[in-house]
Amino acid sequence: MANGSPARKNIILKEAAKLFRENGYPSSNLRELARRAGIQGGSIYHHFSSKQEILFQLMDNTMSDMIRRLKIILEPLDCPTERLRRTIRFHIGYHIAGPDETYITDDELRNLEGDNYRQIISKRDRYQQLFEDIIATGQAEQNWQISDIKLFARAIIQMCAGVARWYRPDGKFTIDQIAEQYFTLLTTGLMSR
Amino acid sequence: MANGSPARKNIILKEAAKLFRENGYPSSNLRELARRAGIQGGSIYHHFSSKQEILFQLMDNTMSDMIRRLKIILEPLDCPTERLRRTIRFHIGYHIAGPDETYITDDELRNLEGDNYRQIISKRDRYQQLFEDIIATGQAEQNWQISDIKLFARAIIQMCAGVARWYRPDGKFTIDQIAEQYFTLLTTGLMSR
Amino acid sequence: MANGSPARKNIILKEAAKLFRENGYPSSNLRELARRAGIQGGSIYHHFSSKQEILFQLMDNTMSDMIRRLKIILEPLDCPTERLRRTIRFHIGYHIAGPDETYITDDELRNLEGDNYRQIISKRDRYQQLFEDIIATGQAEQNWQISDIKLFARAIIQMCAGVARWYRPDGKFTIDQIAEQYFTLLTTGLMSR
Amino acid sequence: MANGSPARKNIILKEAAKLFRENGYPSSNLRELARRAGIQGGSIYHHFSSKQEILFQLMDNTMSDMIRRLKIILEPLDCPTERLRRTIRFHIGYHIAGPDETYITDDELRNLEGDNYRQIISKRDRYQQLFEDIIATGQAEQNWQISDIKLFARAIIQMCAGVARWYRPDGKFTIDQIAEQYFTLLTTGLMSR
DNA sequence: AATGAATGAGAATTCATTCAT
DNA sequence: CATGAATGAATTCTCATTCAT
Secondary structure, eight states: OOOOOHHHHHHHHHHHHHHHHHHOTTTOOHHHHHHHHTSOGGGGGGTOSOHHHHHHHHHHHHHHHHHHHHHHHHTTOOOHHHHHHHHHHHHHHHHHHSHHHHHHHHHOGGGOOHHHHHHHHHHHHHHHHHHHHHHHHHHHHHOOOOSOHHHHHHHHHHHHHTHHHHOOTTSSSOHHHHHHHHHHHHHHTTTOO | OOOOHHHHHHHHHHHHHHHHHHHOTTTOOHHHHHHHHTSOGGGGGGTOSSHHHHHHHHHHHHHHHHHHHHHHHHTTOOOHHHHHHHHHHHHHHHHHHSHHHHHHHHHOGGGOOHHHHHHHHHHHHHHHHHHHHHHHHHHHHHOOOOSOHHHHHHHHHHHHHTHHHHOOTTSSSOHHHHHHHHHHHHHHTTTOO | OOOOOHHHHHHHHHHHHHHHHHHOTTTOOHHHHHHHHTSOGGGGGGTOSOHHHHHHHHHHHHHHHHHHHHHHHHTTOOOHHHHHHHHHHHHHHHHHHSHHHHHHHHHOGGGOOHHHHHHHHHHHHHHHHHHHHHHHHHHHHHOOOOSOHHHHHHHHHHHHHTHHHHOOTTSSSOHHHHHHHHHHHHHHTTTOO | OOOOHHHHHHHHHHHHHHHHHHHOTTTOOHHHHHHHHTSOGGGGGGTOSSHHHHHHHHHHHHHHHHHHHHHHHHTTOOOHHHHHHHHHHHHHHHHHHSHHHHHHHHHOGGGOOHHHHHHHHHHHHHHHHHHHHHHHHHHHHHOOOOSOHHHHHHHHHHHHHTHHHHOOTTSSSOHHHHHHHHHHHHHHTTTOO
């Protein structure tokens, strides 16, 4: 039960990300999701055991993918400044590339139940840990001015994720330009010269 | 347990803020809200014409209050650095001191309909404008390094509002300490000395 | 209880007739009725003990008035033809003069409960009896072609009452003209010469 | 007690006609309708999008059927007298043979909303036109005494439809007998000889 | 895998009625 | 007489989920 062809399943996940972003998870309805995925309401249950399961897989896939990709990017890099720059670039870029999925992953935590909640929180912490590690190294090796590592990691993640809420492809800046500005703000501050 | 009118209305608003924060607006139900306000489900409609109306008044009151309060704080201040520091302090503090209302104001925009949406967006823009003005002055008078004022205003608001998502009264830092660290991060950056 | 000043009471009855005609009795709501009568919802209960009571008094007043007036009209008349003519004239005229009240009286019987229903039915029968008596006399004295008195009485009443559903004061015919045409139709038929 | 689709839909319509006639449309409730149709309340919405939709389909089906049937009856007939006789016979018969549906079609017009209202009114006018055509021909070819065709058509329809309000299958007359008496009343009048 | 009718447990909302003031 | 907040039961409608076909 609850396992269909991967193609159809991915279509459903993709459409679910869009739909959940439009309406929020609780206000999204499975018949509409099915319609967008080109099937009937009942057929969703051949691919997922419940609405909750769809939300969970969406968020779980996204978190796993983010961790995996960021690790690959960071692997060859040593300098904490460079590591931070690339991390910020990745975080912003990923939020722009998959705005539906990241929006849901950032915003629908509240709607995860029990174990699903714990699993995603755990992956989110693992992702944040990557930021914290960089900051700690910067602090140790390059004397970055950090009073509290966790606090700064959270602040950075939160701020950069916000980009997905207003970014438009036809806007004033490219992703790289936005990332660079955020990086500069975070590293040298408003008042440095 | 019976009561006059404006008092009861305010109780409902207060409880609605809590309830909406706990469950989100769409998942909150009016019978539960009524129970918490000490009345029966139907009685809510003596004070509000609909569930949507409750959300709107909540957000509208909050946005108006934020604008009003921030203006009062800024009035006697001239130095843009000091203005920014106090603005950040206010923004974070307000998101924590009235955490339910502000959380909702940030997160339930999507659930406002038509004209309600437009009205709140307009107030939110007016609030953001206060940030932009400060940044513009800092740029002009104190040579702050800002490539795009709107972008930075958004980034700051986003980052500070995020505090409400993890702040716990029994946590490591006071509101003032958190605000100071955010201010430092934004003004001098991670790497300044 | 349930007995206020006659003036206000009559205003309520008048407005109720209009409102019930617009929406039908079940879909009419007492707050709206109160509003139109210039008072608050709860105040209606100083004049009537229930919504049902309003409907009942409306119909009861109307039926009583119709019987009383028709009797007065018929009293001095002997000739059954003339009696029928004047009866039709009265029936149509009354339905046009008080279209709201008569509409309700004709159409809301279904919504009367128990004893109220029986009382109104009884008055309606008494009113119909006036028609039947005329027809019976016409049959006896003037050889009217009637196979079934009750059936014809019903048919006449029904047909004439229908006028109130389409009559407009600015229409093609006066009340008297309409009444005369109905009278002619009923007395001489379509094909007489 | 499970069932395919068009059958169930027709059961619902049939039961709705009965229920609406018993209580009127506004006082009828869908749970009761569902119960009578052998399903749960919510299941009605598989077949109809709303309560209003049920009323509309009921009236629309009925009006279409009436027009269609009356046309078939009239087709082979030439003589306007005969056409009128058969039309009256049909109109009364249909109001009795399908008493629930026709009663509703006469009485629940007020409860149709917007476009539904306009559509049914338009069909009702088309039906009435069939009466008017007959009367016009009678007037032209057989010198019927008609001062206003529309007025007489309305009067006839109103009168005949009224039969459904008092007819009882165990009553004194058959449908044919009632129809014949109405026809006689209308054609030769009370006083003709 | 897919369908689509059916379920059944809510949800928001309405409203006649009550009653303390 | 009038108010208006409160009641509480009823109503339409929604929707995740099930399941026979």
